[in-house]
Amino acid sequence: MPKLLFTKKLSKTDIKHRMAVPLDSLDAFQIPEGEHSKEFGVTDIHGERWRFRCRSRKTDRFPKPALSSGWMEFVKTRDLREGDEVTFSVMDMKGAEDLELGIQARKRIELFGQVFWSEPL
Template structure:
């Protein structure tokens, strides 16, 4: 059973450049000490596998983790916009080297003047 990691409403920066990760969830990405990034697998609800990279700042005492490589392609493929939402969950941790996350995205749309959320994408 997947364990909820975090949910995030997307900002302009999240969509166009990189997605900020909540600092309190950095531990889940298992970036080795002395390193500043780690690639990991992500599976969407359709079973498609993606590769994302979680990076931190090298010289700042506040690491400010972000998702870079792979994330923007996912966001564009799903046509995600500002205000849409993504949910990450931990699917498997086969060891310190293999992190597998699940991802779901939902879009906020207006229908007959009402804002509603789509089913997960």
């Protein structure tokens, strides 16, 4: 059963350049000691596989992790916009060497002053 890693409301930077990852989730990405990035697999709710890269700063005491490679393709394919949200979950991958995450996105819809959320994408 998947374990919730984080849910994030997307900012302008998240949809135009790279997605900032909450610092308290960085350990889940298992970046090897002495390295500053790691590629990992993501499966969406439709079973489609994606590859993302999580990077952290090399010389800063605040690592500011972010998703780079692969992330913008996901944003464009799902037509995500500022205010939409994504949820990442750690999949049960006992014994697997590669980190495998689940992802789902929901679009924020404002109609007549009320906010609604789409079904997961």
